[in-house]
Amino acid sequence: MRRYLLRRAxxxxxxxxxxxTVSFVILxxxxxxxxLAKLGGADAGTALTAEQVARAQAEYGVDDPWPVQYGKRLxxxxxxxxxxxxxxxxxxxxxxxxxxxxxxxxxxxGLVLAILFGGGAALxxxxxxxxxxxxxxxxxxxxxxxLPVFWVGLVLIQIFxxxxxxxxxxxxxxxxxxxxxxxxxALPTGAVIGQVLAKSLRTQLxxxxxxxxxxxxxxxxxxxxxxVLRNAAIPALTMLGVVTGxxxxxxxxxxxxxxxxxxxxxxxxxVNAQDVPxxxxxxxxxxxxxxxxxxxxxxxxxxxxxxxxREAAHV
Amino acid sequence: xPPSLPAxxxxxxxxxxxLASGCSSGATTTDAGPPRPGGTLTIAVGSNPDCLDPQQTGxxxxxxxxxxxxxxxxxxxxxxxxxxxxxxxxxxxNADSTSFTFHLRSGATFADGTPLDAAAVKTxxxxxxxxxxxxxxxxxxxxxxxxxxxxxxxxxxxxxxxxSAQFLQASSTMSLGILAPAAYRKTPEQxxxxxxxxxxxxxxxxxxxxxxxxxxxxxxxxxxxxSLWRHQGEAYLDRIDYKIVPEPGVRTGSVLSxxxxxxxxxxxxxxxxxxxxxxxxxxxxxPGIVFNLHANVTRGVLTDxxxxxxxxxxxxxxxxxxxxxxxxxxxxxxxxxxxxxxxxDLSAQLAYDPAGAARLLDTGGWVPGADGIRTRNGQRLTxxxxxxPLFNQSQSxxxxxxxxxxxxxxxxxxxxxxxxxxxxxxxxNGYDLLWYNxxxxxxxxxxxxxxxxxxxxxxxxxxxxxxxxLDAQAATVDPAARQQPVTEAQxxxxxxxxxxxxxxxxxxxxxxxxxxxxxxxxxxxLQLFDTWVSGS
Numbered sequence: 001m002r003r004y005l006l007r008r009a010x011x012x013x014x015x016x017x018x019x020x021t022v023s024f025v026i027l028x029x030x031x032x033x034x035x036l037a038k039l040g041g042a043d044a045g046t047a048l049t050a051e052q053v054a055r056a057q058a059e060y061g062v063d064d065p066w067p068v069q070y071g072k073r074l075x076x077x078x079x080x081x082x083x084x085x086x087x088x089x090x091x092x093x094x095x096x097x098x099x100x101x102x103x104x105x106x107x108x109x110g111l112v113l114a115i116l117f118g119g120g121a122a123l124x125x126x127x128x129x130x131x132x133x134x135x136x137x138x139x140x141x142x143x144x145x146x147l148p149v150f151w152v153g154l155v156l157i158q159i160f161x162x163x164x165x166x167x168x169x170x171x172x173x174x175x176x177x178x179x180x181x182x183x184x185x186a187l188p189t190g191a192v193i194g195q196v197l198a199k200s201l202r203t204q205l206x207x208x209x210x211x212x213x214x215x216x217x218x219x220x221x222x223x224x225x226x227x228v229l230r231n232a233a234i235p236a237l238t239m240l241g242v243v244t245g246x247x248x249x250x251x252x253x254x255x256x257x258x259x260x261x262x263x264x265x266x267x268x269x270x271v272n273a274q275d276v277p278x279x280x281x282x283x284x285x286x287x288x289x290x291x292x293x294x295x296x297x298x299x300x301x302x303x304x305x306x307x308x309x310r311e312a313a314h315v
Numbered sequence: 316x317p318p319s320l321p322a323x324x325x326x327x328x329x330x331x332x333x334l335a336s337g338c339s340s341g342a343t344t345t346d347a348g349p350p351r352p353g354g355t356l357t358i359a360v361g362s363n364p365d366c367l368d369p370q371q372t373g374x375x376x377x378x379x380x381x382x383x384x385x386x387x388x389x390x391x392x393x394x395x396x397x398x399x400x401x402x403x404x405x406x407x408x409n410a411d412s413t414s415f416t417f418h419l420r421s422g423a424t425f426a427d428g429t430p431l432d433a434a435a436v437k438t439x440x441x442x443x444x445x446x447x448x449x450x451x452x453x454x455x456x457x458x459x460x461x462x463x464x465x466x467x468x469x470x471x472x473x474x475x476x477x478x479s480a481q482f483l484q485a486s487s488t489m490s491l492g493i494l495a496p497a498a499y500r501k502t503p504e505q506x507x508x509x510x511x512x513x514x515x516x517x518x519x520x521x522x523x524x525x526x527x528x529x530x531x532x533x534x535x536x537x538x539x540x541x542s543l544w545r546h547q548g549e550a551y552l553d554r555i556d557y558k559i560v561p562e563p564g565v566r567t568g569s570v571l572s573x574x575x576x577x578x579x580x581x582x583x584x585x586x587x588x589x590x591x592x593x594x595x596x597x598x599x600x601x602p603g604i605v606f607n608l609h610a611n612v613t614r615g616v617l618t619d620x621x622x623x624x625x626x627x628x629x630x631x632x633x634x635x636x637x638x639x640x641x642x643x644x645x646x647x648x649x650x651x652x653x654x655x656x657x658x659x660d661l662s663a664q665l666a667y668d669p670a671g672a673a674r675l676l677d678t679g680g681w682v683p684g685a686d687g688i689r690t691r692n693g694q695r696l697t698x699x700x701x702x703x704p705l706f707n708q709s710q711s712x713x714x715x716x717x718x719x720x721x722x723x724x725x726x727x728x729x730x731x732x733x734x735x736x737x738x739x740x741x742x743x744n745g746y747d748l749l750w751y752n753x754x755x756x757x758x759x760x761x762x763x764x765x766x767x768x769x770x771x772x773x774x775x776x777x778x779x780x781x782x783x784x785l786d787a788q789a790a791t792v793d794p795a796a797r798q799q800p801v802t803e804a805q806x807x808x809x810x811x812x813x814x815x816x817x818x819x820x821x822x823x824x825x826x827x828x829x830x831x832x833x834x835x836x837x838x839x840x841l842q843l844f845d846t847w848v849s850g851s
Contacts, residue, residue, distance in 0.1 A: 036735045036736075036738045036739050036742075037733070037734050037735030037738075039448065039451060039738055048451075048738070048742075048770060049769065049770065050742055052448060052454065053738070053742055055447065055448055056447070056448035059447055059448060059449070084504060087365040087366070088365045088366060088507060088508070088525065089366055089502075089503060089504030089505075089506075089507035089508065090504065090507070090508055090525075095525065098525070099525070099526070154562075154564060154565075157565060157568065158568065161568070161572065161574070162568040162569075162571070162572045165572060168574065169565055169568060169569050169572075169574060170558060170560055170565060170569060170574075171527060171528070171558065172527060255526075256561050256562060257562050257565065258565075259526075259527070259558065259559060259560040259561065259562070259565060260526070260527070261524060261525055261526035261527040262526070265363075265526040265561075266525070266526070269363060269365075269526075272733060272734070273734070273735070274733070274735045
């Protein structure tokens with residue numbers, strides 16, 4: 001078990017290094033740089049001479065050869081320093097870490113709601129004896145996936161904020177400002193969870209062991225929630241990694257629609273401005289989240305499935 | 316152009332009819348009695364200012380905040396373009412505009428209590444110069460800055476190595492607004508975030524949450540307002556809360572549902588919703604260079620004078636305004652916007668004349684091909700316009716122009732790029748046409764973009780007649796003496812098709828029933844000193 005953990009941790013470090021390096025290469029090869037973006041953005045058109053541009057690039061230190069830049073940046077990144085944002089003048093690490101809590105709050109609540117929506121629809125859809133209800137509930141996930149996030153957000157704002165005036169349309173002040181963005185984020189995510197869970201519930205229900213459990217006298221509810229759900233949960237759990245990515249991608253849209261600060265907003269702004277330090281900090285942070293979640297999922301498997309537990313013990 | 320064009324035109328035409336009656340620039344439609352002090356104005360802005368220091372930043376989002384925090388040596392009358400007293404009671408300049416002496420008023424202090432004297436002014440100007448390219452606008456204003464001299468505590472002289480007539484107007488902008496000496500003990504990056512952002516303005520920095528909001532509060536005891544303001548003493552508002560709301564529909568809905576007091580950047584399609592029911596609009600065209608297709612005369616078909624002149628006459632400016640924008644926007648009448656001092660009305664030369672354009676192309680030997688696009692010796696009449704999607708309607712405007720030019724046999728290719736790439740393309744001479752505008756309330760902006768000694772976006776040869784008039788206007792602050800060379804510069808640019816002017820970018824601010832007197836300064840940025848709120 002210890003070697004299993006060590007190997008997983010080693011893989012995690014490798015993934016983080018790869019994320020740093022690949023992002024550096026891609027960002028370095030992109031045409032244009034943050035300094036040019038900043039100079040071009042001042043008033044959409046201040047004309048600059050070539051000398052002025054060259055001077056600015058020297059001032060921001062982006063005229064170093066790339067191996068020097070890579071070495072400097074990697075060393076600093078190991079100390080948690082991703083450099084200074086060219087657009088805000090703030091430290092990239094500080095910007096991303098300040099933006100993280102509001103994103104985590106929405107994403108966290110969004111995930112809880114997604115599990116409730118998706119899990120609820122899947123369980124109810126497979127449990128019900130009414131075929132029409134089952135069909136209806138199982139048609140919800142494809143619908144949820146096909147709704148554009150920004151459209152859902154705007155519709156919710158229109159109804160609950162502008163018409164009914166019960167929830168704020170913008171900002172991140174107080175728990176009430178979390179509700180609409182979290183629901184917006186939960187719909188597509190819940191749809192994915194629901195679809196995967198419903199499929200594996202149906203697969204499990206057709207397994208021979210279900211007949212055996214029933215033959216021993218277990219009721220429908222015991223079979224469904226006690227035995228089948230436990231086995232069906234593993235594929236849905238594996239989806240968590242994918243879902244995390246979806247939540248992060250969704251936060252770009254929800255944060256823009258609901259005028260919230262967060263990693264999504266910081267990311268879009270940084271990408272638009274080619275603000276390399278910030279983009280790189282975001283990429284490494286995202287890789288870190290994936291690594292941690294997948295590690296957590298891997299550690300949960302043995303608890304759910306004795307077969308995984310035995311395998312893990314042997315490596 | 317999307318197929319639903321007629322569907323777009325009808326509501327806009329209706330909006331035009333509504334607008335034709337009441338809305339003119341700077342007019343408030345509601346009269347809510349005498350201004351009263353107190354209260355908070357919440358105002359939505361579309362983008363995060365990134366950096367708040369007005370000396371460093373060049374974006375509207377930031378300058379709209381910075382203007383309230385710093386005072387300037389002078390102020391510029393938005394109506395006449397005249398330079399008026401503010402921190403400086405009076406000033407002189409020498410004959411060739413290389414030296415400016417300002418006599419400061421007494422009693423002004425910074426928010427940290429230190430006096431605003433000649434030494435502080437010198438520290439501030441040296442500070443802007445030291446920012447280098449971190450202060451893009453300042454860099455342009457102080458390009459020939461030699462230094463400042465403290466003549467006595469209330470007199471400061473600013474010297475230049477070359478004639479700098481534009482500096483007098485620049486001294487009225489927030490970009491050269493005066494910060495306290497203590498500000499320069501912080502790094503430029505700290506000032507960006509508000510740390511050390513100490514001015515002498517009617518409002519004081521309070522807090523800045525990236526992507527969320529900026530709060531500024533009233534400066535108690537403020538008594539050195541600009542001579543142009545409607546009242547003297549302290550500002551009316553206790554507090555201004557700028558909310559950063561990127562989604563235009565949410566900005567509009569928030570004002571209409573009363574959650575926010577006012578919003579900037581109203582989209583043309585939303586304008587009609589703010590006419591009546593207590594809502595109102597404030598609008599003002601930005602001075603400076605209008606949105607235009609700036610031609611590179613060294614590339615492809617644009618080397619032909621006839622082609623460039625045909626483009627000038629082949630664009631239907633009124634149609635652009637009527638279909639894609641709104642009646643608050645004006646068709647260009649020169650390369651300079653009508654709100655720029657010394658603007659010359661060249662609307663006759665800019666009239667839509669497709670027949671004339673076709674004649675010019677015929678003269679140039681361009682023959683219509685099978686697909687309607689003209690050719691000459693196997694060369695197609697085509698050019699690419701490079702643009703960054705900074706202004707929301709740019710894409711639609713360019714698509715319409717593309718259609719208009721197709722009618723005269725010209726194939727305009729649209730090439731959107733991120734901001735960073737546009738500047739790089741421009742530096743590498745990789746464009747036929749550039750789409751942009753620049754805000755500046757002084758005609759010297761023409762020198763910045765057209766002179767072979769500055770930006771030279773048309774890639775003209777040194778020593779051309781335009782260079783000479785651009786230099787001449789830079790050498791004197793006397794508007795009467797500048798009028799002739801500035802007029803000639805505008806005429807040369809339009810006559811030679813160095814740039815094809817299209818429309819004047821316009822600021823449209825929507826006000827809820829409780830917000831009053833949201834004003835614009837001469838560069839069409841927000842001036843909130845006289846602003847007040849009712850019902851709070």
